[in-house]
Amino acid sequence: MSISPDTRDRxxxxxxxxxxxGRQISxxxxxxxxxxxxxxxxxxxxxxxxxxxxxCSALAARAGIDVSVASRQLAVLxxxxxxxxxxxxxxxRATLLxxxxxxxxxxxxxxxxxxxxxxxxxxxxxxxxxRRLTDLLDxxxxxxxxxxxxxxxxxxxxxxxxx
Amino acid sequence: MSISPDTRDRxxxxxxxxxxxGRQISxxxxxxxxxxxxxxxxxxxxxxxxxxxxxCSALAARAGIDVSVASRQLAVLxxxxxxxxxxxxxxxRATLLxxxxxxxxxxxxxxxxxxxxxxxxxxxxxxxxxRRLTDLLDxxxxxxxxxxxxxxxxxxxxxxxxx
DNA sequence: GTCGTTCGTTGCAGACCACAACCAAATGGT
DNA sequence: ACCATTTGGTTGTGGTCTGCAACGAACGAC
Numbered sequence: 001m002s003i004s005p006d007t008r009d010r011x012x013x014x015x016x017x018x019x020x021x022g023r024q025i026s027x028x029x030x031x032x033x034x035x036x037x038x039x040x041x042x043x044x045x046x047x048x049x050x051x052x053x054x055x056c057s058a059l060a061a062r063a064g065i066d067v068s069v070a071s072r073q074l075a076v077l078x079x080x081x082x083x084x085x086x087x088x089x090x091x092x093r094a095t096l097l098x099x100x101x102x103x104x105x106x107x108x109x110x111x112x113x114x115x116x117x118x119x120x121x122x123x124x125x126x127x128x129x130x131r132r133l134t135d136l137l138d139x140x141x142x143x144x145x146x147x148x149x150x151x152x153x154x155x156x157x158x159x160x161x162x163x
Numbered sequence: 164m165s166i167s168p169d170t171r172d173r174x175x176x177x178x179x180x181x182x183x184x185g186r187q188i189s190x191x192x193x194x195x196x197x198x199x200x201x202x203x204x205x206x207x208x209x210x211x212x213x214x215x216x217x218x219c220s221a222l223a224a225r226a227g228i229d230v231s232v233a234s235r236q237l238a239v240l241x242x243x244x245x246x247x248x249x250x251x252x253x254x255x256r257a258t259l260l261x262x263x264x265x266x267x268x269x270x271x272x273x274x275x276x277x278x279x280x281x282x283x284x285x286x287x288x289x290x291x292x293x294r295r296l297t298d299l300l301d302x303x304x305x306x307x308x309x310x311x312x313x314x315x316x317x318x319x320x321x322x323x324x325x326x
Numbered sequence: 327g328t329c330g331t332t333c334g335t336t337g338c339a340g341a342c343c344a345c346a347a348c349c350a351a352a353t354g355g356t
Numbered sequence: 357a358c359c360a361t362t363t364g365g366t367t368g369t370g371g372t373c374t375g376c377a378a379c380g381a382a383c384g385a386c
Contacts, residue, residue, distance in 0.1 A: 003293045008281050014300040019185035021304050024227050066375050093333040093382045118171050121310035130166040130174050133299040137177040141184050147284035229344050256351045256364045
């Protein structure tokens with residue numbers, strides 16, 4: 001109703017292309033983006049750093065992946081020494097993941113590496129444009145998530161109710 | 164040097180999140196996005212519609228995937244009747260892919276379906292914002308592509324992290 | 327104590343991807 | 357014309373990421 005068909009098509013095409021490009025650099029320049037972390041390390045470790053210890057299901061919901069996937073990936077991260085498992089004192093079924101010093105260090109190293117890369121990619125950008133793009137991007141993602149028909153049940157539940 | 168570290172971090176995070184969201188809806192709402200086409204159908208068929216008959220390697224390059232992947236996916240599209248193979252009159256090794264009427268029809272149906280979906284997702288957007296986002300997105304993608312170091316050197320590093 | 331529910335792990339299958347090996351055709355030097 | 361090299365495309369193989377289903381263990385309600 002608000003935007004023209006042409007703009008709409010171009011926008012969806014641009015999004016698709018960006019997603020494709022993102023997937024490419026994920027596989028091609030993994031070392032530039034993730035450092036010594038496995039490719040999914042960033043997505044799972046960052047919530048631990050920001051919000052402290054969490055359980056597997058919470059991380060899975062945050063990352064938007066199935067619990068089984070998170071379980072496997074966290075097992076790798078644990079073997080690499082980036083996270084530790086601690087039993088949840090309130091729930092014997094759950095285990096709380098904790099970021100280890102090595103994990104925090106790897107996260108920082110990856111952050112620095114990614115910053116260098118982004119610095120080069122965004123060298124021609126103004127603060128104004130970058131911030132505007134970020135805002136529009138976040139808004140777009142939020143709108144997309146609500147518009148997806150069978151939206152992620154876990155993410156749409158008020159409080160990580162799993163399924 | 165132009166943008167602040169905070170904005171840079173937020174922008175990279177937003178991009179990563181959008182890519183993740185895109186992957187999700189690709190698997191979860193595939194019927195809404197691709198219709199009766201396989202998920203890669205859109206990416207491969209669209210260049211055929213826009214620029215006419217092309218060879219496999221050209222489509223692969225356009226899509227940013229390996230030729231072997233394109234070959235397999237085109238085989239599926241051919242079995243589904245969306246593309247035809249014609250020998251290249253100028254090069255006996257190559258085969259030109261041609262969009263069939265069924266392929267064009269499927270493409271149009273997918274386009275309409277995607278338009279409906281995008282219409283809902285972008286219902287709250289103004290023409291101005293949508294167009295600005297598209298421009299920024301394209302510019303970003305172009306900058307990212309040149310910033311990615313093509314990765315042959317970094318990927319062969321012995322110390323490279325496991326992926 | 328029993329029953330239904332939830333947490334996390336594991337088995338399984340599918341989609342996508344790239345590299346390497348390979349065949350067929352074109353190209354170029356002699 | 358001949359043969360070596362290059363190029364276009366297919367197939368074999370292996371790897372990653374993903375979700376679903378089944379499972380045991382622990383929780384909560386009764």
